[in-house]
Amino acid sequence: MGELGGFLRHGREGPARRPVALRVRDWREVYEPFPPERLQVQAARCMDCGIPFCHEGCPLGNLIPDWNDLVYRDDWAAAMDRLHATNNFPEMTGRLCPAPCEESCVLGINAKPVTIKQVELGIVERAFAEGWVKPRPAAVSTCRRVAVVGSGPAGLAAAQQLARAGHSVVVYERGEQAGGLLRYGIPEFKMEKAVLDRRLEQLAAEGVEFRCRTVVGAPPGWSGAASAASSGGSGVASAGGSGGSGVASAGGSGNSGPTGPAGDSGNSGPKSGAYSNHYSDQSSDGKRIAGPGAPWTAEPLATPTGVSVVSAASLGSDYDAVVLAGGATLPRDLDIPGRHLAGIHTAMAYLKPANLVQEGALAATPISAEGKHVVIVGGGDTGADCLGTVHRQGAVSVHQLEIMPEPPGERPGSNPWPTWPTILRSSAAHEEGGERLFSVSATQYLDDGQGGVAGLDLHQVELVMEGGRPNFVPVPGSESVLECELVLLAMGFLGPERTGLVEELGLDLDARGNVARDANWATNLDGVFVCGDMGRGQSLVVWAIAEGRAAAASVDRWLMGDTSLPAPVQPTQMALR
Ligand SMILES: Cc1cc2nc3c(=O)[nH]c(=O)nc-3n(C[C@H](O)[C@H](O)[C@H](O)COP(=O)(O)OP(=O)(O)OC[C@H]3O[C@@H](n4cnc5c(N)ncnc54)[C@H](O)[C@@H]3O)c2cc1C
Numbered sequence: 001m002g003e004l005g006g007f008l009r010h011g012r013e014g015p016a017r018r019p020v021a022l023r024v025r026d027w028r029e030v031y032e033p034f035p036p037e038r039l040q041v042q043a044a045r046c047m048d049c050g051i052p053f054c055h056e057g058c059p060l061g062n063l064i065p066d067w068n069d070l071v072y073r074d075d076w077a078a079a080m081d082r083l084h085a086t087n088n089f090p091e092m093t094g095r096l097c098p099a100p101c102e103e104s105c106v107l108g109i110n111a112k113p114v115t116i117k118q119v120e121l122g123i124v125e126r127a128f129a130e131g132w133v134k135p136r137p138a139a140v141s142t143c144r145r146v147a148v149v150g151s152g153p154a155g156l157a158a159a160q161q162l163a164r165a166g167h168s169v170v171v172y173e174r175g176e177q178a179g180g181l182l183r184y185g186i187p188e189f190k191m192e193k194a195v196l197d198r199r200l201e202q203l204a205a206e207g208v209e210f211r212c213r214t215v216v217g218a219p220p221g222w223s224g225a226a227s228a229a230s231s232g233g234s235g236v237a238s239a240g241g242s243g244g245s246g247v248a249s250a251g252g253s254g255n256s257g258p259t260g261p262a263g264d265s266g267n268s269g270p271k272s273g274a275y276s277n278h279y280s281d282q283s284s285d286g287k288r289i290a291g292p293g294a295p296w297t298a299e300p301l302a303t304p305t306g307v308s309v310v311s312a313a314s315l316g317s318d319y320d321a322v323v324l325a326g327g328a329t330l331p332r333d334l335d336i337p338g339r340h341l342a343g344i345h346t347a348m349a350y351l352k353p354a355n356l357v358q359e360g361a362l363a364a365t366p367i368s369a370e371g372k373h374v375v376i377v378g379g380g381d382t383g384a385d386c387l388g389t390v391h392r393q394g395a396v397s398v399h400q401l402e403i404m405p406e407p408p409g410e411r412p413g414s415n416p417w418p419t420w421p422t423i424l425r426s427s428a429a430h431e432e433g434g435e436r437l438f439s440v441s442a443t444q445y446l447d448d449g450q451g452g453v454a455g456l457d458l459h460q461v462e463l464v465m466e467g468g469r470p471n472f473v474p475v476p477g478s479e480s481v482l483e484c485e486l487v488l489l490a491m492g493f494l495g496p497e498r499t500g501l502v503e504e505l506g507l508d509l510d511a512r513g514n515v516a517r518d519a520n521w522a523t524n525l526d527g528v529f530v531c532g533d534m535g536r537g538q539s540l541v542v543w544a545i546a547e548g549r550a551a552a553a554s555v556d557r558w559l560m561g562d563t564s565l566p567a568p569v570q571p572t573q574m575a576l577r
């Protein structure tokens with residue numbers, strides 16, 4: 001594999017980032033292209049270690065040493081085939097994956113690991129450039145129909161696998177366009193949307209049908225009066241769709257009307273059949289119209305106007321199987337005094353319109369950081385995406401708060417190879433500016449006297465483990481004030497939305513609030529499967545693709561009695577830790 005002893009001769013090298021001063025003035029991807037000849041040298045570092053732990057580190061089980069060797073030998077077309085054998089969307093993982101494979105690379109025990117992620121990206125970009133990535137429609141149709149709800153990486157992977165197995169696949173997506181968080185969460189500077197669009201074209205050419213602006217399950221506030229896009233009538237699905245398998249219903253009630261406001265804003269409800277537009281509830285400067293003191297409820301993910309509703313239960317009569325891949329979209333909140341003030345937003349409420357502007361679907365974002373002092377609460381990847389967006393919108397200053405202590409720069413002994421190391425990670429956005437504050441907690445939002453946020457009261461905290469659980473104890477005398485006009489809450493997600501689809505179908509949830517599934521990715525409803533963040537909880541693109549592939553194999557077996565589709569992960573499988 002690779003060049004014999006190559007790891008002794010060549011050091012690790014990756015692509016350069018574009019200069020900060022240049023890249024913050026646009027939204028294009030941060031990294032420069034990496035020349036193929038230099039990538040071949042990097043592939044040559046793969047050391048034929050005998051037991052490639054990188055296979056274990058990658059949830060997809062990518063055949064990493066194989067394609068490293070093929071790249072080293074200049075056989076890029078064969079490398080592409082090996083790569084696509086395990087990964088539907090390597091151009092996405094090649095850009096977005098935190099690369100747990102590299103943390104478990106054997107070379108990484110005492111040297112810098114192979115640049116696996118970069119080799120992956122190099123192969124697939126070469127393949128697209130050469131025109132090798134072509135639609136692979138199924139040769140034979142099974143005459144089975146499958147509905148996929150949600151078009152994030154899990155739904156897309158499941159859809160592509162099932163279409164290639166010969167099933168007729170329809171993907172329902174409530175957003176303006178397909179892609180889930182790949183389109184509306186992850187900013188352009190991490191992955192330009194043209195990358196997503198060219199892959200969607202492949203899926204469409206393989207027969208996958210996309211029905212965007214279509215929400216499955218009555219959203220909160222839906223009156224049920226108009227525009228049910230499917231047979232939302234009785235709501236009780238048949239148990240005998242074509243092919244005899246059918247999807248059993250849980251006695252869902254079709255378009256049964258409002259399901260309660262939990263997790264939604266104080267929107268007054270839909271207007272003439274359309275799911276009401278979140279943006280219309282804000283003034284032009286992004287401030288909420290609800291006045292100071294109004295009870296606050298979680299900010300919804302913006303949903304476009306002109307959305308049709310399909311009753312969740314009606315899918316049962318129209319399809320032989322249903323795959324739920326609706327993501328984990330319920331944001332964690334920081335509900336301290338002052339939460340009602342204008343200028344406090346969840347990360348996705350902020351990132352989605354910013355992304356819509358970049359793809360030309362929105363003229364201007366209602367929540368801009370331009371000319372503002374900004375505080376981002378949450379030190380993770382979502383916070384870093386907010387940070388990069390804030391820089392590009394022209395903020396005056398930005399602080400990113402993290403309640404956890406600053407992690408070490410190197411793996412501690414308690415966190416050994418090949419596990420995922422909890423170390424300080426700095427993204428491209430951190431290089432662009434802003435200040436990170438660790439071991440800090442906010443106690444209240446400050447009022448500017450006009451109903452807007454003026455800052456945060458903070459104090460330092462000390463992490464104390466009590467009965468195996470973390471407790472954050474305030475450090476006496478450490479109080480401070482951080483002034484700002486915009487607060488972005490990027491503290492993670494609590495799981496799938498419990499209203500709408502989940503409630504309408506009567507889906508069982510697991511102890512963590514995710515949609516429960518058995519060893520075959522099946523929910524408590526016959527013929528209804530779940531994959532991605534909706535079943536796993538907030539995770540990564542690579543896990544979503546792996547889950548989509550594995551769930552597709554179970555669906556195929558359920559429909560046909562057998563399957564030749566691969567299943568790279570089990571529903572309970574966890575990252576190496
Ligand atoms: C800001 C941000 C940045 C991230 N960056 C990275 C990264 O760099 N690398 C990485 O590996 N991971 C990243 N992640 C995590 C990653 O994006 C997710 O783990 C992944 O997208 C989950 O895929 P999914 O298909 O399960 O769900 P999602 O991508 O969330 O897609 C679910 C889709 O289902 C749709 N939907 C939900 N309910 C319905 C319904 N009832 N009817 C119709 N449609 C519905 C939603 O609109 C959505 O489009 C990031 C997450 C966020 C929030």
Ligand code: SF4
Binds near residue numbers: 059061064116
């Ligand atoms: S998908 Fe992620 S973990 Fe798997 S090989 Fe690519 S970078 Fe590594």
